[in-house]
Amino acid sequence: DAKTTQPPSMDCAEGRAANLPCNHSTISGNEYVYWYRQIHSQGPQYIIHGLKNNETNEMASLIITEDRKSSTLILPHATLRDTAVYYCIVRVNTGGFKTIFGAGTRLFVKA
């Protein structure tokens, strides 16, 4: 699976939008961009995924650049409960896939 690069940590004020970047310059045409987050001492939680179009759900928005070499996860109104490690992962969406976690971005939402 393609490697991703994320900043190790970010701060965000409560109520503001949190924009988490991810570089995946070697992504293949059939690989999706997935975002998960992990709150301390819990299992990872699925957030959103996309192939090439921007996606939005009740948790977040995913913006993928036209060349698909980078993406941004947007939490529109961050709360203290959004403090977590956010993982950007690229993988195929077919049988035989493996989800390999990088170091992720530790997001601190501050009051």
Next chain:
Amino acid sequence: GAVVSQHPSRVICKSGTSVKIECRSLDFQATTMFWYRQFPKQSLMLMATSNEGSKATYEQGVEKDKFLINHASLTLSTLTVTSAHPEDSSFYICSASSGLAASYEQYFGPGTRLTVT
């Protein structure tokens, strides 16, 4: 969303004993299950992938004779840490995928914290 459970949530065992961790998919059939290990302040490390009824495929550096994985049914996979030692103390997380057509989503369990004394 789909639910994956793990049991126990935490376990303490003595060095040299074996510990079994169960992973269950509660509302879907998991054709593929994954086991991860996470040390403090580190990311998740994939240990092995198993398909129902088949032998698990272990990642490089993971001892298959020490970490026994059984995926006997579409809703249950077990990880047995044999002859556990303090360095095996870690957070073990399982994940399951239904592998349905057009949907290879992956759902994670809450994790099991193993402490070997």
